[in-house]
Amino acid sequence: MVVVALGAGLLAGGLPALQPGAEAGPVSGPCSEVFGTPDRNPAVGDLPGSDKYPNGSPDDASRTYTYQNPKRTVSGIDLPAGMTATELVAKYGTSTKGLTAESPERAYAAWNRNQASAKSPWTGSFRTWLVNQYIGNEAGRERGDAFHRSVARAFGIGGSEWDCEQRVPGTRRRGDFVNQRRRILIEVKSNGKLRKDQLEEDRKLVEQGWDVRYVFGEEPDGKTLALLRAAGIRVHRYVSTSVPVFTVNEHTSPEDLQLFSPDPHAAPSTGDGVSLIRGSADTEEEARANQRRLGDAADRSRGAGGVDFTDLRLSYVGASKDGKGLDYSFKAARNPDEDTNPSWGGMAKARLASDAFFTWLALTPDTFWVNLNSTEPDRIMDSGFARTDAGRVLLEADLAMKHDFAKTLNPGTALGARFWKGITRAGGEPSCMPVIRNWIVPSTARVREQDGGLYILDAPLKVNSVPYEGTVPGAQCHKTREQSEHDQRLMDTMIRPVVEKRVNTAPEYADLRRVYASRVAAQWVASQDAVRPGPYHDIIGSGDVSRWPLRENTSWSEQDTYRRYLKSFKEGDYTFTRRSGNWLYTYSVGGVDFSRSPTRDLTAAQFTREAPGVAGAAANSRAQVADSRGGDTTWLGGSTSPASAFGRDLVPAAEGARDAAVVDAPALRVAALAALLTAVAGAVVWRKRRRERGTARAR
Known part of the structure; x- marks a missing residue:
């Protein structure tokens, strides 16, 4: 039987849920009274950090706790179409008094009040304000309070010795759990990041003989x-999945981020990862404006940084539990400096990954190539492929690669000078290189297939370079076969590795890496469909990519890129001047070829050894944004099947079981829908900001 921990009250469909105000955030007082923990003092050896x-126990994957966030009910609304700011104020006013958190009217009134603020109105879009401010502030506060409660009950922190939200005498430090008799302070944080002001106070406490411990969610x-x-502080990782509780209605799910859904009329993808993506600003300018607005909030405290969307890519796909959809997870680096370098562009990057996934499914592998060759203007790329962003990305990457070869060969650089000094000469002619063919192909991807899904651990790209066997007008470099082979060996050992590293790491190629990861995922989905037809069956091999057209630049055509290639080929960065006045010429042709996508499936032992914690992070990411073990990578998950977005059975944390209502499997399906269908907004701020509310400090 599948069970889920819920409080008392009503959720959508008549299921139990927490009511607003139920089990409010922690207040100062004895922990046994604040949290209902046993009236006993746990032994020091039973405290977290002992x-x-x-750390990192197997229980992490199934540990959950609920938190109240009624504003998520309106996560899908936008400003009424065609209504001016004046008309919006006239209709909804600026007062939220008497309006429930679940009503769009309250959100519009709060927006009007924000925009009328002379101090710091939100300068970004209504969508990012809704996610980051309106829903996010409440999500951060309530989620932090609920985690605080979860830890207190898990470790039985109560009795006469323990006070919650207690100020340490003689300091400004207010600790979550404070035992003055034993001089123990426990700080609890639902995120994974500390506050510098708290750390400095805690360092002083340790020097004074206090036992300071941190618990991270x-x-x-x-x-x-x-x-x-x-600082001499003990750390305990009590990694848990937070489950938001709120009501589902027609105002909940946004229609603008329908990731990986094979049905154009289906509900949008769900999951907290989708929430965070949807809340990201569309431009760097908007992100910085939003950041300034968040920075002005006097009652904020630091959160867990953010997500660097630059290299966001698909890293897990698997059949949903009901067999009707796809569970998925993106992987991205964490942003270590969200305050001064805020992240942005998550929606565009996630949509590109999704659109490319469908492009690879709909078209056949023989079309997955692009070609920039001055002698082949009619063979640039397949006409259907040219109507997609995946095709655009490949062709633009090919041109970027040619520019990078030219820059790396520049004799004005130390490496370029060594290269040109090392190549052979052709009689009395200036030093030259024969025409070379450089092209990008997939290297072997490291994957692990298990439990009905595919984990993509690494999907590297390879740059090939060989002498071109055709004839290019204007290219005059007459060398023997032995000389050409010698020069090519220098190219392979000195120049090509530098360019290949850029293709696999440089931001300019991030979109190429993104669409290739989707290529690996799509190939696996197609192979599964060949065994047992699934929800993507009618798309695979259909040749119809009309649902996933060019989005970023709708006026782009392959001829635009080809003309820029010709200009560089004839006039630009393929010609360098030496001090002697002689000329060095290089001519390059080639392309990108994704027609093959080789993979290597790791064994279970290799997967455990090389990717510890990945399976758990990917699974948890479909309920909340999850960090990998070590904290340098963030997983953002979702599902096209809302009822199974967790990707596993929900099991309540043991500490909350006694207060939980136990719901059988049919009820859980509705509960999961209510908790997850609308989880498409409000995840950003709990990773970026926390608020202090009186004596109740959110974590």
């Missing part, structure tokens, strides 16, 4: 762990 409790990064260790 040797008794290892997400994986802290290496820098955070190092700072805590240096």
Whole structure:
């Protein structure tokens, strides 16, 4: 039987749920009274951070807690079409008094009030304000309070010795759990990041003989762990999945981020990862404006940084539990400096990954190539492929690669000078290189197929370089076969590795890496469909890519890129001047070929050894944004099948079981829908900001 922990009250469909105000955030007082924990003092060895409790336990994957966030009910609304700001104020006013959190009218009134603020109105879009401010502030506060409660009950922190939200005498420090008699302070954070002001106070406490411990609900990064260790602070990772509780209605799910859904009329993808993506600003300018607005909030405190969307790529796909959809997870680096370098562009990058996934399914592999060759203007790329962003990305990457070869060969650089000094000469002619063919192909991807899904651990790209066997007008470099082979060996050992590294790491090629990861995923989905037809069956091999057209630049055509290639080929960066006045010529042709996508399936032992914690992070990411073990990578998951977005059975944390209503499997399906169908907004701020509310400090 599948069970889920819920409080008392009503959720959509008549299921139990927490009511607003139920189990409010922690207040100052005895922990046994605040949290209902046993009226006893736990032994020091039973506290988090003790040797008794290892970090990263197997229980992490199934540990959950609920938190109240009624504003998520309106996560899908936008400003009424065609209504001016004046008309919006006239209809909805600026007062939220008497309006429920679940009503769009309250959100519009709050927006009007924000925009009328002379101090710091939100300068970004209504969508990003709704996610980051309106829903996000409440999500951060309530989620932090619920995690606080979860930890207190898990470790039985109560009795006469323990006070919650207690100020340490003689300091400004207010601790979550404070035992003055034993001089123990426990700080609890639902995220994975510390606050510098708290750390400085805690360092002083340790020097005075206090036992200071931190409990994190997400994986802290290496820098955070190092700072805590240096301060003499113990750390316990109590990684848990938070489940929002709110009501579902027609105002909930947005229609603008329908990731990986094979049905154009289906509900949008769900999951907290989708929430965070949807809440990201569309431009860097908007992101910085939003950041300034968040920075002005006097009552904020630091959160877990953010997500660097630059290299966001698909890293897991698997059949949903009901067999009617796809569970998926993106992987991205964490942004270590969200305050001064805010992240942006998540929606565009996620949509590109999704559109490319469908492009690879709909078209056949023989069309997955592009070609820039001055002698082949009629063979640039397949006409159907040219109508997609995946095709655009491949052709633009080919041109970028040619520019990178030219820059790396520049004799004005140290490497370029060594290269040109090492190549052979052709009689009395100036040094030259024969025409070379450079092209990008997939290297072998490292994957793990298990439990009905595919984990994409690494999908590297390879740059090939060989002498071109055709004839290019204007290219005059007459060398023997032996000389050409010698020069090519220099190219392979000195120049090609530099360009290949850029293709696999440089931001300019991030879109190429993104669409290739989707290529690996699509190939696996197609192979599964060949065995047992699934929801993508009618798309695979259909040749119809009309649902996934060019989005980023709708006026782009392959001829635009080809003309820029010809200009560079004839006039630009393929010609360099030496001090002697002689000329060095290089001519390059080639392309990108994704017609093959080789993979290597790791064994179970290799997967465990090389990717510890990945399976758990990918699974948890479909309920909440999850960090990998070590904290340097973030997983953002979702599902096209809302009822199974968790990708596993929900099992309540043991500490909350006694207060939980137990619901059988049919009820859970509705509960999961209510908790997850609308999880498409409000995840950003709990990763970026926390608020302090009176004596109730959110974590």
